[in-house]
Amino acid sequence: MNSLKANFLNETQKMFLKSKVAACFIIAALIPIGIALLIALLHNKSGILAVGSTGFPVFILGLFTSVLLPLFIFMWAADIFAGEVGEGTLKIMLVRPITRFNIYLSKIMALSFAIILLLAVILIASLISGLLLGGSGSQYLAGLNGGIKAHILAIVPMVSLAIAAAFVAQFFKSSSGALTSSILVYIIGRFLPIVIPMTSKVLLFSYTNWHVLWLGTALAPERLLYAFLIMLSSSIILFTAGFYLFDIKQL
Amino acid sequence: MDKVLEVKGLTKLYKNNRGVRDISFDIYKGDIYGFLGPNGAGKTTVMKTIVGLCKAQQGEINISGFNTVNHFEKAMSKVGCIIETAISYEYMSAYDNLKIASRFYDGIGAKRIDEVLEMVGLISFRKDKVSSFSLGMKQRLGIAAAILSKPEFVILDEPTNGLDIEGMADVRNMLISMAKEQEITFFVSSHLAHEMELMCNRVGILNNGLLIKEGTIIDILKNHASLEEFFIEQARNSRGDLINE
Numbered sequence: 001m002n003s004l005k006a007n008f009l010n011e012t013q014k015m016f017l018k019s020k021v022a023a024c025f026i027i028a029a030l031i032p033i034g035i036a037l038l039i040a041l042l043h044n045k046s047g048i049l050a051v052g053s054t055g056f057p058v059f060i061l062g063l064f065t066s067v068l069l070p071l072f073i074f075m076w077a078a079d080i081f082a083g084e085v086g087e088g089t090l091k092i093m094l095v096r097p098i099t100r101f102n103i104y105l106s107k108i109m110a111l112s113f114a115i116i117l118l119l120a121v122i123l124i125a126s127l128i129s130g131l132l133l134g135g136s137g138s139q140y141l142a143g144l145n146g147g148i149k150a151h152i153l154a155i156v157p158m159v160s161l162a163i164a165a166a167f168v169a170q171f172f173k174s175s176s177g178a179l180t181s182s183i184l185v186y187i188i189g190r191f192l193p194i195v196i197p198m199t200s201k202v203l204l205f206s207y208t209n210w211h212v213l214w215l216g217t218a219l220a221p222e223r224l225l226y227a228f229l230i231m232l233s234s235s236i237i238l239f240t241a242g243f244y245l246f247d248i249k250q251l
Numbered sequence: 252m253d254k255v256l257e258v259k260g261l262t263k264l265y266k267n268n269r270g271v272r273d274i275s276f277d278i279y280k281g282d283i284y285g286f287l288g289p290n291g292a293g294k295t296t297v298m299k300t301i302v303g304l305c306k307a308q309q310g311e312i313n314i315s316g317f318n319t320v321n322h323f324e325k326a327m328s329k330v331g332c333i334i335e336t337a338i339s340y341e342y343m344s345a346y347d348n349l350k351i352a353s354r355f356y357d358g359i360g361a362k363r364i365d366e367v368l369e370m371v372g373l374i375s376f377r378k379d380k381v382s383s384f385s386l387g388m389k390q391r392l393g394i395a396a397a398i399l400s401k402p403e404f405v406i407l408d409e410p411t412n413g414l415d416i417e418g419m420a421d422v423r424n425m426l427i428s429m430a431k432e433q434e435i436t437f438f439v440s441s442h443l444a445h446e447m448e449l450m451c452n453r454v455g456i457l458n459n460g461l462l463i464k465e466g467t468i469i470d471i472l473k474n475h476a477s478l479e480e481f482f483i484e485q486a487r488n489s490r491g492d493l494i495n496e
Contacts, residue, residue, distance in 0.1 A: 003324060006354035013351065017343055088338045092396075095302045095334065097327040144356045251304045 003098035004106055010093070011080065011110035018079070021114065025070045028118055030242035031068070031127045032060045043133075054086035054139045057147025058215060060126040061119075065154055065208045070161050071120070074182035075175075076114060077165035080107050081246075083175030093251055104166075104243045111162040116155055123151040146215055153211040160204055160231040161186075170249075201226075204234040253280040254316075255404045255436045256301070261310035263300050271296050271460040274310070278438055278453075281401075282431050285447040286440035287482055288457035294440040295335060297457070298408050302332050314404065319434060328356075331402035333410065337393020340356035341382040345373055345392050349399055356400040367395040371425070387418045394422065400431065405429075407439045411446055423450050453480065456485045462488045 015021050036056065084090040088167060093103050130143055169178040189205030200206045207227050214224065256278040264270035271293035279285045298306040301312050303323055312319045317326035339348045346364060353359040366375045371391040381389065390410070397405050400418045409428070411419040427450065429435050441447050447454055448468060456464040464485045468478065475481040 003355060010351045013347070014340065014343075017340075017347070087341075088336075089340055091304060091334060092338055092352070094304055095327065095330075095332050096352065097324045097330075098355060099323055236449070248306075250306060251299070251315055 003096075004102045004109075005165045007093065007103055007106035008109045008113075011107050012113055015076065015080065015110055015114055020079070021076060024075070025118060025121055027068070028064070028072075029120050031063070032056075032122065032126035033129040035060065035063075036132045040132045040134075049100075054143040054146070055131055056130040057123060057126040057143055058150045058211070060122065061147070061150050061211065063149055064122055065157065065211070067191055069115075069154075069158055070186055070208065071183070072118065072166045073111070073115065073158060073162050074186070076111055077162055078169050078172075078175040078178035078182060080111070080168055081169035082172040083179035085172075085249070085251070086174040088251075094251065098192045101243060104246050108163060108166060108239070111166070112155075112159045115158045115162060119151045119154055119158070123147055128199055136230035150211040150215060153214055156228065156231055157204075157210055160235045161208070162206060163235045163238050163242070167238040167245070170242050202230060204231060207231055218226055254278070255280050255282075255314065256438065257313040258297070258301070259311045261297065261300060261307050261312065263296055263305055263307045263310075265296075269293075269460065271300075271457075274457075274462045275460060276455055276465060278404075278436060280436055281430070281434065281440065282453055283426065283437040283451045285451035287442070287444060287447045287453040287454050287478070289442055289486075292442075292457040293460040294442075294457055295408050296460075298334055298406055298438070298440060299333070301336060302327070302330065302393075302406065304334060324451075329400075329403040330406065331397035331404075332406035332408075333393045333397050334392075334406070334408045336412070337390045337396075339389060339392055339396070341380045342380065344375040344380055345384075345395075347391065349396055350432070351398050352396050359400055363369050363399065363401075367399050370398070371395045372421075386413050387415070390414060390418070390422070394425065395403060397426070398433075401433070402435065404436045404438070407437065409441055410439055411441065411443070419446065424496055426450060444477065444482050448472075448478035456482055458486050458489050461489070 077137045126142060127147060127169060168182045172178040189203050193200030193206060210227050213227060254277050259275050261274040262272050288294050300307050303319060314326040315329055319326045345368060349364045353364060367381055369375050373391055373395055411422050426437055430437055452469055455462050455468050471478060471481045
């Protein structure tokens, strides 16, 4: 088998055999249901409908892309890079007939695949739980349409975050160190624009909710292209730098 | 005879200036070649550099004619190894650990996985998680992973380390029979001279990062009562050389 494909399957199998990763998927499925129940309950008691079934999937996605998804991604990336260095299990792959580049790339591919699956789980859970919020069939269909689009778009910033987390993980020999640092970098990245507003334009972390840019009635193509290019260029730079550090690692 | 491993002028020094200097040796098809030396002599460093875990400052390494820097995948395609300790994914079963390794090779499927588990005596534990294994079982699983792909060349760093007397004898007999029946060439390291004497046909003596002597066990035993005696003599001579220099 092609070594890249072989290790993509390996990394995916390894990730999904970990209870931590399974827990992330369960949390991702339960949160939309819990929030929908809460909204329905509030609606029954006070008559105020905070979010209708149309906007529900996008509303839920917004909650995930700012905090929970980055946290899950940092955790996974910390585990498959720094965690494996700490446990010594990285050696298992390094002595097989596969280049370090293919190992690095296949790990990023497995992370991306897990992100796509997780987004699918969130979408399905929020669509199902959206039924609790009532509304007409056409409202629900509009929610379905916007929801699918938003979730597909969210893949881009989340994969970029995974690449950034993989880069940070190269500096550590334990998953806890890598995870803490990724979270710290993310928090700084999110709050820096408050102090220096200019940075919001160039920092990858400012675009985690970029799906919102696409959903307004008036699309601004140049803003979308700009956001996409920032994520793409950051990803290329961080992937290359991360791979360089991975390649020179001596174990 | 066919050269399976060719090491030329290998130098690998760590920041503290320890490591190995100017190591050159060849291993031929059918050999069970042993690296004998005290702890810290550089045995693991040489092995790590051969399989790409470390990068050499100088020198060249070819496995089956393929340079390990320029043609890593080809060079490693016929190599199995355990470096330092046999490491497995603890949260996976013995079978899944081997399944992961099998994906890198064509034609290695469930049948071969069961075959190697049978060979190392772990077939009845195939579905058990490695975290529940004893040290000896982990070592045997490591050997299973190393021979899974039917490699022509197997590198084992201290394969009997941490094993009890029976475990050591088991591993030794397993290697000797695999070398004979499956024509696998072995490169093993140990700090136990007696172990090497029973297992190997050729040995290299490593001390303080230098390969001080090489020879066949038959030749060595012609003039010495044991490999241990030969080793001590060589180690003393090399210390003498250093003092004289």
